[in-house]
Amino acid sequence: MDFVPYGRNVQEKIKAKEFEPTFAKHILDFEKIQKCLACKAFPKYSPLGLCRYHEFCFKYGWYQEFPDKQYIPPPQNLIANPPTSYDILVKMFGYQEFQDMQEIAISSYVNGKHTFISMRTGAGKTMCYWISAILREGLTVVISPLVSLIDDQVIETIAAGIGCASIYTGKHQPPQYFEKVFSEIAIGLIKILYITAESFINNSSFTRMLLNFAKYAPVSFVIDEVHCIIECKHFRESWSKLRKISTFFPSSPIMMLTGTCKESDAYLILENLGLASNDVAFVRGLSFSRPELTMKMHPKSTKEKTIGEIITLLKELNEGKCIIYCPTVRICDDVYEQLQEKSGLGLPMAVYYSSLDSEEKKKLKSWKENTIQLIIATNAFGMGLNDKKVRLVIHYSFPLSIGNLVQETGRAGRDHNPAKCIIFYTRHDICTNYTIITQSRESITEDMNDSFEANKRKEYLAKACEKIFEVVHFCEEQYICREQMLAEYFAWNGDNLSPPCAHCDNCLRVQAELVHEVDVKTDAIKMVGVVEEIINKLRESGKLISPKDIIQVYCQLKCDNEELTSLNIYHETRKKIVRTKADAQHLLDWLIIRGMVKIMINLYRPNPNGNTLQTNIHIVGVIEGVTAIVMEKNWKMWLCHSRR
Numbered sequence: 001m002d003f004v005p006y007g008r009n010v011q012e013k014i015k016a017k018e019f020e021p022t023f024a025k026h027i028l029d030f031e032k033i034q035k036c037l038a039c040k041a042f043p044k045y046s047p048l049g050l051c052r053y054h055e056f057c058f059k060y061g062w063y064q065e066f067p068d069k070q071y072i073p074p075p076q077n078l079i080a081n082p083p084t085s086y087d088i089l090v091k092m093f094g095y096q097e098f099q100d101m102q103e104i105a106i107s108s109y110v111n112g113k114h115t116f117i118s119m120r121t122g123a124g125k126t127m128c129y130w131i132s133a134i135l136r137e138g139l140t141v142v143i144s145p146l147v148s149l150i151d152d153q154v155i156e157t158i159a160a161g162i163g164c165a166s167i168y169t170g171k172h173q174p175p176q177y178f179e180k181v182f183s184e185i186a187i188g189l190i191k192i193l194y195i196t197a198e199s200f201i202n203n204s205s206f207t208r209m210l211l212n213f214a215k216y217a218p219v220s221f222v223i224d225e226v227h228c229i230i231e232c233k234h235f236r237e238s239w240s241k242l243r244k245i246s247t248f249f250p251s252s253p254i255m256m257l258t259g260t261c262k263e264s265d266a267y268l269i270l271e272n273l274g275l276a277s278n279d280v281a282f283v284r285g286l287s288f289s290r291p292e293l294t295m296k297m298h299p300k301s302t303k304e305k306t307i308g309e310i311i312t313l314l315k316e317l318n319e320g321k322c323i324i325y326c327p328t329v330r331i332c333d334d335v336y337e338q339l340q341e342k343s344g345l346g347l348p349m350a351v352y353y354s355s356l357d358s359e360e361k362k363k364l365k366s367w368k369e370n371t372i373q374l375i376i377a378t379n380a381f382g383m384g385l386n387d388k389k390v391r392l393v394i395h396y397s398f399p400l401s402i403g404n405l406v407q408e409t410g411r412a413g414r415d416h417n418p419a420k421c422i423i424f425y426t427r428h429d430i431c432t433n434y435t436i437i438t439q440s441r442e443s444i445t446e447d448m449n450d451s452f453e454a455n456k457r458k459e460y461l462a463k464a465c466e467k468i469f470e471v472v473h474f475c476e477e478q479y480i481c482r483e484q485m486l487a488e489y490f491a492w493n494g495d496n497l498s499p500p501c502a503h504c505d506n507c508l509r510v511q512a513e514l515v516h517e518v519d520v521k522t523d524a525i526k527m528v529g530v531v532e533e534i535i536n537k538l539r540e541s542g543k544l545i546s547p548k549d550i551i552q553v554y555c556q557l558k559c560d561n562e563e564l565t566s567l568n569i570y571h572e573t574r575k576k577i578v579r580t581k582a583d584a585q586h587l588l589d590w591l592i593i594r595g596m597v598k599i600m601i602n603l604y605r606p607n608p609n610g611n612t613l614q615t616n617i618h619i620v621g622v623i624e625g626v627t628a629i630v631m632e633k634n635w636k637m638w639l640c641h642s643r644r
């Protein structure tokens with residue numbers, strides 16, 4: 001494919017005054033407005049007749065950026081020095097200061113270095129690649145996880161005055177559309193191209209076009225929400241194939257953006273992308289704290305009660321907007337119906353999930369225009385969404401992972417004013433979440449053979465259990481500051497912990513109750529002793545061990561399985577710091593998420609012909625040398641004085 005004719009075609013259209021850019025529909029009154037003399041696409045902004053971006057280019061003598069090659073700029077005194085990233089921030093976007101680590105991130109990437117950027121939600125990561133795309137010549141390709149997110153990104157980018165387009169598979173993008181996008185890239189009108197990982201991996205004509213373009217001008221890459229490489233690789237294969245970037249475009253720098261990434265995951269991401277860590281600059285935000293957010297767990301009981309509690313929360317909403325996250329489409333519809341019926345609030349509301357048809361998805365427009373105040377959605381909604389009016393985020397069931405929790409709650413308070421995040425929590429939702437993660441595939445892993453596929457699935461299921469228990473542990477913790485827990489979860493080596501937020505439910509509880517931080521190492525050692533003894537006892541009979549068995553033996557309570565009362569450890573007299581069932585459960589969860597006690601969640605159908613799925617949680621073992629490993633760790637736990 002020869003790239004040059006594309007440019008020629010569009011130049012002819014411009015000359016014949018027949019040119020309409022692919023993004024015309026995002027420009028208000030496109031037909032009527034006076035257009036920029038240099039691009040014939042964006043509205044005229046300056047007295048010279050140029051749009052904001054081309055006026056900026058004009059001042060610095062960047063005439064090669066003018067898409068209409070016939071346009072001859074008037075003579076002028078050029079600004080002597082080339083623009084800095086700060087000049088662009090101020091002159092193009094109207095901001096006076098960089099936020100967080102934006103400037104350092106931009107400088108690294110513009111200098112051609114692969115740059116891994118991890119900054120809190122709402123820190124302004126988009127700006128990092130917008131400014132870079134202007135400073136670097138050629139095209140910036142942004143790989144983004146969701147079509148709905150790409151649609152939003154395109155609207156925002158056009159509103160900011162930067163030429164962009166999107167590529168994903170769908171009936172709204174026929175072959176003629178691709179041809180048109182290629183032409184606009186060829187004349188330099190499009191600076192940023194948003195694309196899904198699937199299109200980037202599978203659209204071979206796009207790859208050919210890009211390789212061809214790279215012969216004429218630099219191509220740079222951005223992977224937005226780069227943690228998807230870890231989180232989506234099992235069900236969206238394309239995310240595991242993004243090494244294609246470094247293979248096909250070895251001299252292009254890659255900017256990797258995330259709000260939530262553990263250090264170990266960052267290295268796995270680089271490995272997946274075929275990048276050596278020495279070749280990558282890591283830029284991490286100054287703080288991951290979101291002081292404007294107040295997080296609270298709410299025990300979840302019956303559906304009626306939960307809906308009633310949600311209605312009370314909604315009554316306090318006033319002008320603000322709310323997102324209710326539900327785990328499944330069925331639950332979204334159900335909550336929507338319940339709220340419609342019972343609320344009497346007259347609150348304009350809608351549902352959103354990826355399987356809605358495009359007509360129904362149009363309601364999203366009303367959300368953006370603020371005529372819908374409440375959206376009830378699956379996690380298909382909201383990733384990267386930047387809506388400053390969201391004052392309340394409710395989780396009808398606990399989030400699928402700590403990463404999801406941060407991303408989803410991160411939609412609130414984006415104007416830096418106070419906002420609430422409420423999670424309705426019950427252990428019963430473990431089943432729902434596990435069903436989603438495993439895509440309802442029954443998972444009796446003991447029966448699996450040893451094939452490569454089966455091992456991959458086992459590994460995936462083990463990871464899924466770990467993620468669920470991480471959230472369970474987070475939700476059930478009563479005293480440690482929620483913000484500190486999240487900061488610790490995502491902490492990298494050498495990070496300092498910020499002080500407690502003083503306004504989450506746990507901080508308030510610590511202020512209200514008499515609590516003590518105590519060392520429970522001896523209890524942790526005892527608990528793994530209990531696990532080992534029970535396993536030894538029941539190994540022969542092949543009986544399954546539940547967390548309840550461990551708690552009953554540890555707390556020396558009446559055992560459901562009477563056999564266990566014959567264990568020595570059951571009768572041992574000892575001084576316990578962790579005494580109540582709830583605290584013992586919390587300690588066991590801690591052992592599980594630290595990988596010391598191994599569990600398995602088993603998804604099964606109680607009635608083979610029915611649709612209902614249930615879960616059993618089994619304890620399957622401890623890691624080798626567990627006692628020594630427990631001894632090495634810190635086991636400081638907050639306990640309520642009155643419970644001790």
Ligand SMILES: Nc1ncnc2c1ncn2[C@@H]1O[C@H](COP(=O)(O)OP(=O)(O)OP(=O)(O)O)[C@@H](O)[C@H]1O
Pocket residue numbers: 089095096097098099102119120121122123124125126127258259383384385386410411
């Ligand atoms: N330097 C700046 N000064 C003031 N506001 C800024 C600056 N840079 C970006 N912003 C604004 O910050 C808001 C959040 O930016 P953005 O959507 O890029 O956040 P993000 O880091 O991508 O968050 P998330 O991870 O949640 O998607 C936007 O409204 C953006 O215009």
